[in-house]
Amino acid sequence: MPSKSRLSRPVKAVSAVLLLVAAIGVGTWLHAIDRSAGETWHAVGADEPDRIDVNASVQRVDTVAREVVLRVLIVPRGRLGDEEGLVPAADLKLLNSSNLRGDQIFPARQRISSVDLPIALSSGTVTDYPFDSYRTRIQFAAEENGHPVPVLLTLDKVDSLFALSIIGYDGLSGMGTLDVRFGRSISVLVFATFMMITMWAVAIAVLVGARSLVSRRRGLVWPAFGFMAATLFALAGFRNIAPGSPPIGSLLDYTAFLWAEAVIALSVVVSVVAGALTEHARSVPR
Template identity: 35%
Template sequence: MRFNGAVKVIGAAVVLSVITTASLMLYSAERNEGRGSTTLGDTANPNRVDIGVFVLKVDAATEEISAQVQVVPQGAVADAESGLLAHDLTVYTNGIKGDTLTFKAGKLPSVADLKVGLNGEDSNGVITDYPFDSYKADFVFAAESDGKAVPVNVTIASSDSFFRLKPGKSKVDDDVLSFSAAAERSTGTFMFALFIMVFMWFLCLAAVIAAVFAISGKRGLLWPSLSFMGALLFALIPLRNAVPGAPPIGSVIDFGAFFIAEALISLSLISTVIVGFRTERKNEKDKDTEPTTPPLPPSPAPEPVPMAGVPAWHASAPNLAERWPGTPNR
């Protein structure tokens, strides 16, 4: 028996270790993919401008990508001695904000802000499709120094943990670099949202089971069951709002789980109260209409049992002290 118990404990520990290891491997793959950088453009030309695009946030609600742009001159674009810009540099983008970035010659280029619009990819480019929504962003970069076009090289990276950004193929036309990047929910965000949906379903099923138990057994108002269902009804709201990305009301997560769970729990609570109230009233009426039986007459005193060796007339004779006062009992 002890050996079987030890085997079970070891088996459970091995299974738990395998699950934990697989989860950490998934996190490592997601981290490396999300933090990786992609370089696009003309890398062979020595006289170019290296542009670093660091994505800070992918905002599906406003359909914007917020990023920071850093410029590093290379070759003839930079001063041979200081390494700073040899001439004034202008970078043109297709951004909503930061469409024209100007950097002065002889100064260290500062980090500039850039905002690029998001476009819906296929039919999943609406935030209400959460957590199955995905987007696409188009990037265009061109540079001009001393009145001449300069080749550009773009390195893009993202720090947004809620989205995974995947740059596509680039196209260079007259020193104008353009490419597209797909943005989709990260694996952690998608799995957590899916877990919340499944968890809501199991919670509402628990409430339905509690209601069926209370109603079918005609147990009246079971306050533990009512408290449980009432707590679930209001606990689902902060649980739903806890999903990452703050999807608006009316998303897939609502129609797929939240609205259904709230409806089933509400119906279970109301049904349990109504049926329980009727059961309690019926029990009270049945108790009031029970026939009352009259009290039974007192039972007669039992006949004295004669003692062994004593005649019956003597056992039933009154005490001598009661019959003749003053006579002592012996």
């Protein structure tokens, strides 16, 4: 028997180390996927010597305001600008698909600076969090002194809370058009799923503890009641750190948070009432 005990300790130690390495490996793999998605860019339009490069970067996806904010920098190429593409040779007008802000005008021989453009989201609802997704059309065209010029649109993203995918594109007629879908990033999905599992696990733990107190007639065990009441408020704070700050009434609430709070609150009330009745029964002389 002692030899078996000595053999089991190394096996347990090796198993723990392997589990730790596996957890770190999975985390590193998920981080690599998120990072590669953030470094991905998409291009559409006319690749001609004399053109306007429109470099657009997704800065923020605002699900509550239902808009995506693009930081846009245009670079005139060839005869349309100087050698470095910092100054347009003539007046340029950038036509965009934003219904929240008008077209942008860049005067001739003045240095070009980036602009932030809000683009409205056309579908999706934030209450589907963390499985919500949104679509929009990002479209740019350009004119020089009233005459259309070719556009090459390049799109990437900075917002780490969302993943970007292209569901359609159109580079004809000298314009750059991308139909884009935004969904929660892998890191957000993993963390939100972890939150839902944790909420249910804590609620079940409190329920099991309450059942033990009631079935064994332990009376008023105040440390246990303090733990149960603390989890009731701790889960509310835990829910508020959900990435993206989803509003109350989202899928996260209806599948985990609200149920967990109800289970914990009911467990506390039943435990206290049963404990009080038990203490009263003990105090009554027979």
